[in-house]
Amino acid sequence: MNPALRSVRGLPLLLLLSFTGCQTSEKLTLDATSRPAKDRVASYSLIVMDPAIEKDSLRHQEAERLVKAALAGNGYYEAPDAAHADMLIEVDYGIDQGHSETIQVSSPIWRMEKGSTSTITVGTGIMNAQGQEIMTSVTVTEPGNIVYGGERLSNVRQTIYTKRLVLEARRAKGDLPGVAPEDVFLMEVQSTGESHDLRKTLPVLAAVALEHMGEETNGPKSVKLTDAEAIAFVKNPANAPQ
Numbered sequence: 001m002n003p004a005l006r007s008v009r010g011l012p013l014l015l016l017l018s019f020t021g022c023q024t025s026e027k028l029t030l031d032a033t034s035r036p037a038k039d040r041v042a043s044y045s046l047i048v049m050d051p052a053i054e055k056d057s058l059r060h061q062e063a064e065r066l067v068k069a070a071l072a073g074n075g076y077y078e079a080p081d082a083a084h085a086d087m088l089i090e091v092d093y094g095i096d097q098g099h100s101e102t103i104q105v106s107s108p109i110w111r112m113e114k115g116s117t118s119t120i121t122v123g124t125g126i127m128n129a130q131g132q133e134i135m136t137s138v139t140v141t142e143p144g145n146i147v148y149g150g151e152r153l154s155n156v157r158q159t160i161y162t163k164r165l166v167l168e169a170r171r172a173k174g175d176l177p178g179v180a181p182e183d184v185f186l187m188e189v190q191s192t193g194e195s196h197d198l199r200k201t202l203p204v205l206a207a208v209a210l211e212h213m214g215e216e217t218n219g220p221k222s223v224k225l226t227d228a229e230a231i232a233f234v235k236n237p238a239n240a241p242q
Contacts (some may be wrong), residue, residue: 004176026201029042030212031220034185041171041184044076044183045085049092049166063093066206067167069234073210085172087184092166093205095198098159105156109149163191163198165205167213185214206234 046064053060068078071089079085108113118140123133166188171181188206205231208223225231 005211026191026195026204028204028208028223028225029190029192029220030187030208030215030217030223031190032185032212032215032217034214034216035183041086041207042076043079043084043086044071044089044169045082045087045172047082047088047090049090049168050094056175062199063202064091066234067091067165067209068239070206070210070213072237073233074213076137087169088172088181090166090168090172092164092168093197093198093202094164095201098161100157101160102155102157104153106153109152110146111149113145113147115144117141139204148177157161158194159196160194161190161196163195163201165189165209167209172224187213187215190220203231203235207231210234216226 045068048055048060067089071078082088119137120140121135122138124136126134128134166186168186169184171184173181187209189208191201191205195201204225207225210230210233211225212223
């Protein structure tokens, strides 16, 4: 774990609860590759991939803060401008239109079991001519019980959305004139599930980027985010305990 995460060790895991739903949870996947650095690259300048993204919008500014926090947690810092940066990092994020899936779910079957019936003799409180209490028979039924009767399978239609965060870093300058700058790292983090709230999901995607930046996955792989401290850090790194 990187030093930034160690500095916030001990924060509660409750932050993860808002990301995991009651019935289904988001599936996280990571596709990452990196090139061993010849020398230290530390400073960066962010570039937006999608021209449709409004750089001055509040949503984009929030996304940038999350990405910058993930980079800071790995020892990178923002250069004053692109001309003074060691590397340029292209950023892309978004959500697809969703697709429908049918899943099979099971639910318990409960049935009422009748209670037992018995007959008892009780006094009526009325005396006969001989001074004896007149008795009568009463039928008593015990309360029934709710018992488990197995499982019922049913098909449920749900809409699945894929949320993504893509970071593509390359050196700002090539080693030789006319030679394209080398890539430093490339990573795409995806979250797949019923949530269509990109704003809610972006901190999770940035937290995965924080934990796995610079790794080589050799293709897409499933990942788990078990430390809420990573989410807390990208949301507000300034509040991380020192």
